[in-house]
Amino acid sequence: MKRHGWLLLLGALCAIGPLSIDMYLPSAPFMAREFGSEGQTVQLSVVSYLVGLLVGQLLYGPLSDRHGRKPPLYVGLWLYGCSSVACALVDSAVPFICLRFLQGLGGCAGMVIARAIVRDRTNAVGAARAFSLLMLVVSVAPLLAPLLGAAVFQQWGWRAVFGGMGLFGALCLTAIHFWMRETREANTTSRFSWLGIARNYGRLLGDRQFVVYTLCNGLLQGGMYAYISGSAAVLMNVYGLSPRHYSWVFAANSLGMIVAAQLNAVLTSRLALARIVERALWLPAGLGLAAAGLDSDPSIWILLIGLFLFLSSIGFVAPNAAAIALSNHAENAGAASALMGTMLFVLGTLSAIATAALHDDSARSLLIVMAICSTGAILVFYLAARQRTID
Structure with missing residues (x-):
């Protein structure tokens, strides 16, 4: 595929994750009634899907290093498409929850291998630009998915909705087969073993640059997950925003990340990637510490501006940190991408759990978790990242 066509296709693969979660949420109450259960069915189906994502990432990465990028994609997209169609045919909650696990197990292939393909095709600076463009899709998909899902559900x-997910998976599979070239030849000379995979992950964890920049990225995105999990309760219950006004705030913050990521693509030709990360980390760290030090909840406008700036900074940190973390791993980019995705997922999940556990009918729990995440990110950077980096 020429020019940016391959990136558009990778963006479609990355969109599978948010589409598969957010598209069916508008129809969740009706699904629960049809299954004869309460809301926990839908909640368990989300958890099941996320567990599938977590497990699948660690499998597809090493497999794509061994067998090439496209064969594992074929398997993952086929599994995703079939399980999506099966979800549309079930009549009870337990099979639906199990199929959602398989859907996550298949859908994560695109998310993991997309990062590896970017590493295969570009250097560190090119990867940062590519990841900046991919953030456009990743940020827009959660906004459009509920609207699309609601329209399909009403009609x-x-x-x-799940039939549409299966169709999307089939279209991605067809596009991958006909329009994307293989970026890594199969390498089956060495014997496959689970112990070898574990050792490979161990070597990645021993790479200071990989670990540090992944932690910086993951901790800052942990603040974003805290915002996603706790902002609705804070802004609507504490500050009294209507659901309509909250959706505007959510959209504005997503737009901030999108614009920041596109600006970052321009900055990569003028500044070193590590320098951009360093400067961008100061903004959320300062905002988090200032907010956590308040004796009472800030005014609504101060809170909204602070959240916007905090989340926009992710557009400068995430693409560059990912590019630097993968830069030394051309030979095992799939495994590196898988471990990176797993670390981001775990840190995000822990921050969301902490936000829910600390909730006290004020904004302080959300602000404290975001402050811990952003402060942790900049501490990790200054304590370790500068010992080994790319200028």
Whole structure:
């Protein structure tokens, strides 16, 4: 594929994750009633899907290093498409929850291998630009998915939503087969073993540059997950925003990340990637410490501006940190991408759990978790990242 066509296709693969979660949420209450259960069915189906994502990432990465990028993609997209269609056909909660696990197990292939393909095709600076463009898709998909899911549900019912997911998976599979070239030849000379995979992950964890920049990225995105999990309760219950106004705030913050990521693509030709990360980390760290030190909840406008700036900074940190972390791992980019995705997922999940556990009908729990995440990111950077970096 020429020019940016390959990036558009990778963006479609990365969009599978948010689409598979957010598209069916508008129809969740109706699904629960049809299954004869309460809301916990839908909640368990989300957890099941996320567990599938977590497990699958660690499998597809090493497999793509061994067998090339496209064969594992074929398997993952086929599994995703079939399980999506099966979700549309079930009539009870337990099979639906199990199929959601398989859906996550298949859908994560695109997310993991997309990063590896970027590393295969570009150097560190080119990867930062590519990841900046991919953030456009990753940020827009959660905004459009509920709208698309609601429209499909109102017209044809919730089963059509999952049928649409299966169709999307089939289209991605077809596009990968005909329009994307293989970026890594198969290497089956060495014997496959689970112990070898574990050792490979151990070597990655011993790479200071990989670990530090992944932690910086993951901790800052942990603040974003805290915002996603706790902002609705804070802004609507504490500050009294209506659901409509909250959706505007959520959209504005997503737009901030998108614009920042596109600006970052321009800055990469003028500044070293590590320098951009360093400067961008100061903003959320300062905001987090200032907010955590308040004796009472800030005014609504101060809170909204602070959240916007905090989340926008991710657009400068995430693409560059990912590019630097993968830069030394051309030979095992799949495994490196898988471990990176797993670390980001775990840190994000822990921050979301902490936000929920500390919730006290004020904004302080959300602000404290975001402050811990952003302060942790900049401490990791200054304590370790500068010992080995790319200028």
